Amino acid sequence: MPSHKFGRSVSRRDVLAGVGAASVVGLAGCAGDGDDEPAGETIRFHAGGTGGTYYPLAGEMEGIIEDTTDFSVEVSATGASVENVGSLGSGDADFALIQNDIGYFAKNGTGLDAFEGDPIENIRGVATLYPETIHIITDPDAEIESVSDLEGASVNTGDLGSGTQVNALQILESVAGLTPDDFTEENTDFTQAADQLRDGDVDAAFVVGGWPVGAVEELATTTDIDILNLDEDARDAASEDASWFADDTIPAGTYEGVDEDVDTVSVQAMIATREEYDADIVEAVSEAIFENTDTLSIKSEFIDIDSAQDGMSIDLHEGAARYFE
Numbered sequence: 444m445p446s447h448k449f450g451r452s453v454s455r456r457d458v459l460a461g462v463g464a465a466s467v468v469g470l471a472g473c474a475g476d477g478d479d480e481p482a483g484e485t486i487r488f489h490a491g492g493t494g495g496t497y498y499p500l501a502g503e504m505e506g507i508i509e510d511t512t513d514f515s516v517e518v519s520a521t522g523a524s525v526e527n528v529g530s531l532g533s534g535d536a537d538f539a540l541i542q543n544d545i546g547y548f549a550k551n552g553t554g555l556d557a558f559e560g561d562p563i564e565n566i567r568g569v570a571t572l573y574p575e576t577i578h579i580i581t582d583p584d585a586e587i588e589s590v591s592d593l594e595g596a597s598v599n600t601g602d603l604g605s606g607t608q609v610n611a612l613q614i615l616e617s618v619a620g621l622t623p624d625d626f627t628e629e630n631t632d633f634t635q636a637a638d639q640l641r642d643g644d645v646d647a648a649f650v651v652g653g654w655p656v657g658a659v660e661e662l663a664t665t666t667d668i669d670i671l672n673l674d675e676d677a678r679d680a681a682s683e684d685a686s687w688f689a690d691d692t693i694p695a696g697t698y699e700g701v702d703e704d705v706d707t708v709s710v711q712a713m714i715a716t717r718e719e720y721d722a723d724i725v726e727a728v729s730e731a732i733f734e735n736t737d738t739l740s741i742k743s744e745f746i747d748i749d750s751a752q753d754g755m756s757i758d759l760h761e762g763a764a765r766y767f768e
């Protein structure tokens with residue numbers, strides 16, 4: 444898994460022209476000070492949309508945690524990274540899946556209007572998981588061959604305020620100099636974006652998630668799709684503005700009808716929590732997940748204790764530090 448550095452300050456233009464979208468688990472209801480490990484707590488685990496990777500992965504983690512600890516878990520479908528860091532900040536979530544770039548912006552109060560000058564200071568890292576791949580799905584009839592061809596098109600950039608939208612706007616401006624004035628922007632979750640493509644209501648849609656993304660798999664079985672290939676110059680332009688982007692490839696055959704490798708970029712999915720959450724619970728959950736990765740079926744080739752701190756963009760929670768360090 445790629446490792447990223449997060450030392451550079453980021454302006455709003457950097458982000459909306461050049462920002463990079465993972466995973467956070469939301470555990471409920473027990474802020475503590477690390478005394479004896481509580482039993483029977485309900486952990487609030489905030490995931491993402493049901494058509495992405497976060498939600499089913501959180502469901503598998505729920506099973507592991509409930510099978511190996513005394514905790515119960517409530518997994519919630521959400522708008523993913525941006526919404527999830529807000530839920531951690533307010534205490535409405537205990538764990539959440541987020542993108543590493545969004546975690547950095549939230550903790551440092553930069554990059555997005557939601558965080559600008561108003562950092563979410565209590566978010567803490569648990570572990571990084573897998574690359575979150577940028578998919579630019581296009582309607583073959585639209586004859587879109589490059590990011591520049593999206594000028595004048597109808598483009599779904601993801602849920603309003605989501606990490607996907609941030610990544611989409613960054614790529615559009617960094618690679619092709621396009622701003623929302625240059626195309627018609629639509630904002631929905633992955634599942635609705637797939638419906639729009641199927642119905643011909645948009646020419647292209649950005650989807651960010653570990654391949655294969657369920658909504659894209661389903662779409663490809665019912666209609667013809669293309670996935671836009673980013674050449675080396677495009678990938679370099681994206682990563683020059685946002686150092687958390689890493690080169691990535693969607694292998695041929697991942698989606699029906701997409702028979703060649705697709706070059707693109709990715710960010711990292713990660714689990715986050717909140718500083719005040721009980722350190723014993725965070726340690727126990729970390730141990731439960733990473734001692735049982737062999738039972739995962741989603742992104743299991745990437746999720747491993749040895750790479751669990753690669754690309755970590757925020758300070759670790761005390762409980763995670765106990766386990767990983």
